[in-house]
Amino acid sequence: LAKTTQPxxxxxxxxxxxxxxxxxxxxxxxxxxxxxxxxxxxxxxxIIQGYKTKVTNEVASLFIPADRKSSTLSxxxxxxSDTAVYYCLVGANQAGTALIFGKGTxxxxxx
Amino acid sequence: AAGVIQSPRxxxxxxxxxxxxxxxxxxxxDTVYWYQQGPGQDPQFLISFYExxxxxxxxxxxxxxxxxxxxxxxxxxxxxLELGDSALYFCASSLEGRGYSGNTIYFGEGSWLTxx
Numbered sequence: 001l002a003k004t005t006q007p008x009x010x011x012x013x014x015x016x017x018x019x020x021x022x023x024x025x026x027x028x029x030x031x032x033x034x035x036x037x038x039x040x041x042x043x044x045x046x047i048i049q050g051y052k053t054k055v056t057n058e059v060a061s062l063f064i065p066a067d068r069k070s071s072t073l074s075x076x077x078x079x080x081s082d083t084a085v086y087y088c089l090v091g092a093n094q095a096g097t098a099l100i101f102g103k104g105t106x107x108x109x110x111x
Numbered sequence: 112a113a114g115v116i117q118s119p120r121x122x123x124x125x126x127x128x129x130x131x132x133x134x135x136x137x138x139x140x141d142t143v144y145w146y147q148q149g150p151g152q153d154p155q156f157l158i159s160f161y162e163x164x165x166x167x168x169x170x171x172x173x174x175x176x177x178x179x180x181x182x183x184x185x186x187x188x189x190x191x192l193e194l195g196d197s198a199l200y201f202c203a204s205s206l207e208g209r210g211y212s213g214n215t216i217y218f219g220e221g222s223w224l225t226x227x
Contacts, residue, residue, distance in 0.1 A: 034215065042202050043115075043218035044154065087153070098156040098167045099216055100143050 004088045006050045009106045022088030022106050025069045033064060033071045034099060035089045044087060044101075048073070075107075083109045113138055115219035117202050123225045124192050132187040132222045134202030142166070143185040144216060145177055146201040154201060160185060161207055192226045199223055 004022040012018045024033070032051050036044035038097040048055055050062040050071070075082060087104040091097060116135040124130050136143050144167075145157040156169035156181045159178035171177075174192075183204075189196060203218040 036218075041221070041223075042201065043203075043220045046217060047214055047216055098159050098168075098169060100156055101146075101154045103153060 004090055004102045006086075006088055006103065006105045008103065009108070011108050011110065014079055014111050015077050015107060018078050018107060018109075019080075020073045020075075020088075020107070021070055022072050022073070025072065027068050027090055028092065030046045030092045031068075031090045032090070032092070033062065034089045035062065035071075036089065037086045037103070038051070044084055046058045046066070047086075057070075060078055078107075078109045078111050080111060083107060113202050115202055115217055117219040117222045119222060121223045121225075123180075123227060126192055126194065127227055128192050128226075129188070129190045130224060132200055132202070132210075133225070134169075134185045134187070134204075134219065136183050136185070136202075137206075137217055138203035140206050140217075142184065142205045143179050143182060144203040144205075144208045145185070145187050145205065146204030147198045147227070148221075149195075149198045150202065157187070185199070187212060189224075192224075194226050197224060197226045 001071045034049040036045040037047050038044045048062045052064050055062045063072045071088050085104040091099045108109040133205045136191045142161045144159040146154040148154045157171040158177050159167040163179045175189050199221040201218050201221045203216045205216045
């Protein structure tokens, strides 16, 4: 399983764009990259998933370079409610194969 | 949209007792995962099931067992409970049918287990 490395914490202000980069040097060919958001005492919430290049949805963008050894989650114009822990997970799409959580990034947004 | 349902949401047990957590996956999802998250820790994978068969195993203690039933719901059975078992237990589900790409796993809100 590919190991991921993220910054332990990040600080931002409301209205700013936040970019969280995840390193996954030994990502396998059939691995996807998935980002989750978790608030205290709640289940992780799916944000976005990608395999290569750029993926965008209504809440975030995911940038994946050609070598796929890293990925960047971009949150546009964060608000106080975006304060949470963000996890980058890498795993294959094999039936029942679990996604393994590493150390997430605690994002703190201030006014 | 329907989400993963877990019950009970809160459970208090004494040491050496037994506890059972239940998980009802998103409709049509055929794969269930169990995770344990201790206070201040990251979620730890315990075990998963695909089409009622165990498909992946993580750091699940021998005192714990789980199964997935014909209606795809799953139960996590924990025996000889220890203080260190106090944690938030998440169930998650996904659809692994033919043609599905990616491995998007959707989590429930968790079951709080407190062992006293």
